[in-house]
Amino acid sequence: MITVALAKGALLKDSVARFAAAGLDFAGLLEPGNRQLMVPSACGQARALLVRNADVPVYVAYGQAQLGVVGYDVIREHQLPVAQLLDLGFGGCRMSVAVKASSGYRRASDLPAHCRVASKFTGCAQAFFDALDLPVELIHLAGSVELGPITGMSEAIVDLVATGRTLEENGLIAIEDLFHSTARLVGHPLALRLDDGPLQAIVDRIALVATPRGS
Template structure:
């Protein structure tokens, strides 16, 4: 019987990142066969590995890790930067790639400096603000929770900062990228206290994951 303090808790993202996250952990030696189809279960447990898995929204994972409800978590770099949680970033897992861009209407000027002191709509105000400050630009940041592409069309903002993968949504709304802001991939993060107190369990797993990533195990 494993003591509760020795159980390792890992937070995994629901949605598009789930399958690759489970595959990665399986390749790193954890028992994940029973996790391929989680259904509606949000808490899974591997007795063989003494590992508990929390299945939650990707944007909640840094919070679970910061407060110690999870020892480890798999989270997008964009979420980590935007939320600025006090967690320890261990590895770039090199999947779930996307990028942040500044986009403007296709019939407008493409020089970024032209848009100084205008309004920008985004779901990621911290990332947007830091980017424009680095460019020496003073912008009015308008936070939205969805349909960012609508903002320039209806006059809410002159430009947007948003995640893109294929760029199809931008094209459909007659927007074009004019600057890259940040590239994002999935990262392995740890609770700072857990990383110290459970190093005997965490460090070997991290090294196995690192080896899988370096060998291109998910490609």
Template sequence: MNDYITIAIPKGRILEESVELFKKIGIDCEELLSKSRKLIFENEAQKMRYMIVRATDVPTYVEYGAADLGIVGKDTLMEQEKDVYEPLDLKFGYCRMMVAEPAGLAKDDDPSRWTNIRIATKYPHVAEKYFAAKGVQIELIKLYGSIELAPLVGLSERIVDLVSTGETLKQNGLVEVETIAEITTRLIVNRASLKTKNSRITEIIQGLEKLV
């Protein structure tokens, strides 16, 4: 099995876009879109193996070599800071990582005067790093569900979260205050695999590079 290339991919929109991209460079993984409950798919003819994993687990599988390649959002990479090689921005799944707060608070608020604030987020590491660079002390509350709820019930005044259209924020009376980063989907590679399977991995990277 050592001659196989293993790719870790999360479910959902990233999976659909990835299958489409791979198809364009001659890699057939349509089976991943089937309703099967399988977690590992193999294409013996092309010596490819695909693992369906949680988005937050992709960098771990790649860092430890259980997968040679992975496809994951930049937000996950920023939060985890795993030791992986990140050769390519795949240019899909665009959104922004934002600081947001209730519209009523934003009217008279001046972010440049923040000194000590409470933030609810799924991205504590990113938030801490961002505000530390600005010299702002923060109290962090880590949540796993709908972050927009936190200001509505007084859990925190502000949130750090991903925003795509901004519609969810708007419906919950929140407004964007600052942009931390622009987020897209990335291709990541295990550092050892890049040496041991260099020609095949380089061929995939170069193929995708021409498309994006």
């Protein structure tokens, strides 16, 4: 039985579509009334786990799922031992440093040393500011990071930016990108190594319909 970990939320619809193209129908996950976290495919040959974005690499790293779909931002933040197999092209967004539009900062290196930076992605932010050789105090928040600069708690934030609408509504502007993120197909390394065909067949069929960025 092949198990696939899929993230709730913005990536789910496209993830289900990619697996459908590979012959695994998880449309049951998309039904509005669905409360089930473990859903068999229509063919009965596979099942999907419906989990939080951050938990997809956990289920794949522990081998509870052989495959998973998750944003590159989560892979970068959590650094778990999963194999990146395909760039699926959807769910595009940028991990950006943003500040108050009214501040004078226009590049990350303009920020004062030891300033405060709020983020849900403190791992990514730490690596970025370390590479810049700029010591900052990171404040981990679970949500609504834009409140950091608004309340004066932090000079800057590091957050995912898709349309930029949330930043604009809160008087913030993105001044520098850490990286671009898209949905990725990931796999359990040992399951892939021991696979005698079926996993690779799914990966190959998804690769045919995947539309990586820039293609």
